[in-house]
Amino acid sequence: MTLEHTLSQKTIEALQSLYGASIEKVSFEKTNPDFEGDLTLVVFPFLKVSKKKPEDTATEIGNYLENNLAEIASFNVVKGFLNIVIADSFWLNYFKSINGRSFIKPAPENAPVVMVEYSSPNTNKPLHLGHVRNNLLGFSVSEILKAAGNKVIKTNIVNDRGIHICKSMLAWQLFGNGETPASSGMKGDHLVGKYYVEFDKQNNIEALNLLHTTNRNKVNNLSIEDSVKLVQFELGDEKINNMMVNYHLSKSTPEENKALLEFFKNKTPLMQNAQDMLRKWEAGDKDVRALWETMNGWVYDGFALSYKMLGVDFDKIYYESNTYILGKNIIEDGLAKGVLKRRPDNSVYADLTAEGLDEKTLLRSDGTSVYMTQDLGTALERAKEVNFDKHIYTVGNEQDYHFKVLFLILKKLGYKWADELYHLSYGMVELPDGKMKSREGTVVDADELMDEMIATAKKTAEELGKAQDLDEADKEHLYKTVGLGALKYFMLKVDPKKKMLFNPSESIDFNGNTAPFIQFNYVRICALLRKAKEGLLNFEDVDVFTHNIHLLPKEKELLVKLHGFDAVLKQAAAELNPSLIANYVYDLAKEYSQYYHETNILKESEKDLIMFRLQLSNTIGIAIKSGMGLLGIEVPERM
RNA sequence: GAUUCCGUAGCUCAGUUGGAUAGAGCAACUGCCUUCUAAGCAGUAGGUCGCGCGUUCGAAUCGCGCCGGGAUCACCA
Structure with a gap:
């Protein structure tokens, strides 16, 4: 039971007891930093039932809650806002429960199975910036779903045949x-x-x-x-x-x-x-097939390197050369069920005009199938193969209509799993002068961009005099971690639904709301803990909770922030939105950075406080690493 | 034209199940490295939340109408 949940329950109780009102749902929000308190209840909606002034209503509810919940230290009322101060003891107890532990639990045995399809490249050209967004999104969403208690099967359908090849x-x-x-x-x-x-x-x-x-x-x-x-x-x-x-x-x-x-x-x-x-x-012409095999082989070798560099992988790869025939038996089924109709010229279509969509052709008059037919067949094949609870297609929003139609047809055909199909529709990556067009050469090449990021990381590190005590191999690894981290974070911190702008002439930042900043704070924590251990402070073994610890305001803020991890993870999984994690981790790192500057940790005079602060730092480090891991971003221990 | 997504600081973005004085970062300016890593911290400046009307005790958030931008509307993939 979370704190917010407990409070809501008690408030409902309070409203019942005070005013005899049955309210089904009340929610608290974070108190505005300018006021004293942690959580705030807005009482305006309850004036109807209390029939009293906002201030009086808030005070009455506040009194009830304070008397009935040990977690509440005090409250104050400003107009219609009831600000509640949560007791330090609650936060300390919470910290005790998470201290040094992982923020991510493995999925249970009977976890729901989610298929996540992403990447889906064509084998006629290298990956570009648009693919980078797709790959990072698909991978990160998979990690987030896993952390939220699902079994994830990552799939990739390679478009390896067709006129473009x-x-x-x-x-x-x-x-x-x-x-x-x-x-x-x-x-x-x-x-x-x-x-x-x-x-x-x-x-x-x-x-x-x-x-x-x-x-x-x-x-x-x-x-x-x-x-x-x-x-x-x-x-x-x-x-x-x-x-x-x-x-x-x-x-x-x-x-x-x-x-x-x-x-x-x-x-x-x-x-x-x-x-x-x-x-x-x-x-099946022998020579053409041989050439096709050879050239696709070249492409796969190239893709393997790009995928490895990006840090993404797949559990199951489908090839369109195997799936493009699928779907024809669906047509027969659809005709029999009356969902599909045949035109006089023998072409087959689905009439979706009643649903506000158009007629969609599924079989050409010459009997050959179209893209939609293949997708129908592939979906059916996968549903037979894997008993998934949910299937996510990571595909750009230019295909919104396609997926709407695809899901609708499957639903009309009576497949119950059609309701569990979801199109993770993300916005295009645009350049200052508009959309990228591969044929016109206005693309940002994925490999080149990654190389540039690593080179910039190297240059920046050398200018700042960083990592001088590392050996060459570790340095190379660090540049990769920082450079690619910056790129990944840059792409993932934006809401997937929104289109994003990339300006090639402005290099991706390494300062501020970026991965290197977050990584830097992780490194600082590592350095701090190393120093502590060198000074024989084995903070991990000490139980500091036997002592009465008075929390600094920043320490409380940090604990509140850590407390929010699960809720953010849950929301990110529900919305398939890694940007929530990205912004959360940034906020956490930023608050820690402030804490680090204004607080003595190793130099504190009381040993218990040193130990507590080390443990807090350690746990924040774990949270940062977990959060970044959900984004597919590594954190270094030195930089 | 129809459908749909979007419009927040000079730039890139948060904030959108309606809540208090709209937040970060970059860029600009001012301080801070003999003290746990300055890829940092503290501060200054920067806003008619596209425009208008409406609903509400309360609107960046909801509704309607404009203006501006993207995407889609193939027997292409």
């Missing part, structure tokens, strides 16, 4: 001259990404050529009306065709030119070849 393959075949990661010294994913960009470049050139030559002579010699008819015939699209006429008459707008180019990009010989390659892949 063929683009890289084809470009490599045409322009690669047999280049390999070994021969070029490039990381595999970067090498493949290079050819993906190359494809786009070459295809643009071909599309421009097509645009210039298509119907040029014919159009110039015809009336506009006739040319429209002619081009319409050849291109089969009225809108394009009108733009085309405008283009040749030099009357087209920039938007039209862009649309035309997009149109022709899909008509180039290069694109035809890529599509041909995809068909061969689907038919």
Whole structure:
């Protein structure tokens, strides 16, 4: 039973006893720092039942609580606010119960099983900043769920097939001259990404050529009306065709030119070849499959390094090349149940207009499946394989609609686990000039960014004269811990739902509300405890609670803060929101930093107080380390 | 156009189950390393919480309407 809970219960009792009112729920909040007290009850809502002035009501409730709860030392009333002061003895007892202990308990045997899907990269290009946010979020949410008493299965579905993969393959075949990661010294994913960009470049050139030559002579010699008819015939699209006429008459707008180019990009010989390659892949063509295996292998080698650097991992990896066929039997089932309908052209769709959504096609008229069909199939497969209690998809908010539809269709098909599917929808990472576009090269590469962070950590440490007594290997590890810590914290301290801005020209801070600040405070605690032990102060073995300890205001604040750990963890797990943990740990570290500056610990004259303060510091260190661990951030012992 | 998310200090963000005088960090300025690690601490300055109306004892928070921004609305993935 938490303190707040006890207080609420007693207050309900008080209202009953004083005014004969049955109130179901009352809640306390943290007292505003400008007033004396720890917890505050706002009594305005109870004036209706007390029929008295706010001050009198608050005083009466205060008296009742003070008389009935030993935890309450005193109270004061300001207007309609009842401020309650919790006794030191309560905080000391609380501290006794957590002193030196871990803040995170292992999940029980019968814990609910939660699947967390995250990362989900394409194998045609390296990871970028957007993936970094996804990976860090997915990993951190998994850790938080584990700490909150769940069994977590981390999964990754790799998008390893499709036209985009063929683009890289084809470009490599045409322009690669047999280049390999070994021969070029490039990381595999970067090498493949290079050819993906190359494809786009070459295809643009071909599309421009097509645009210039298509119907040029014919159009110039015809009336506009006739040319429209002619081009319409050849291109089969009225809108394009009108733009085309405008283009040749030099009357087209920039938007039209862009649309035309997009149109022709899909008509180039290069694109035809890529599509041909995809068909061969689907038919199981030996050479295409071999090339695919090889190039994907390069990419996986590259990803493995990036994942290792980021510190994320997976329990189960799915590949779309295995799952893209799934889902077709769902269609049959859906048709039989009347949830899905077939159009005259044989395509199958779900009619979601009654739910305020659109008609969603699930099977093309040629019988092939779409993205949604695969996702339906994959979900079903997983539900069969793993008896999960909850399934979380960590995917950007641009796919909000997709998941709404996916969950709705599964629900309509009657799967009861459909209610346990959850889309952890996070905002895009934007650059100062807008969204990142991989084809346009406006991406922040994950590997480069991580390397830069580590280099900056090194440079900063050297400038500050830090870590001089460490050997080289420890130094390298420290730079990695600090640099990547700064990056991870930077990404995770923002509410996942919100889009976030990253300015590459401003380096990520190492001061203030950052991981290095938190790590620094952990290091200070470690240094303090080391010194204590060198001075033969074995604080861990001493029971300081036999003595009467008077808490300093800051010590009480720190205990209040520690007391909040479980509630924050619970909320973070419920909301799937690591930023709550990040901000909590920062607040804790900041308060400790203030405490450290204004309080003598080893220099205190009373030995009991030294021991108490060491134990408090130790426990705060544990809380910091636990909290950072939930974010996937390491804490060093020296820096 | 429809749906949806968002708009808080110069910048990046907290605070949103309605509560007291809206908080941090960065950047700027002022102090503090012979005292447990200065990636620190203390302080100054910086706000019509996009705008308006409404509900309420009380609104950054709830409702409605504007203004501004993002995302989505494919037989693409």
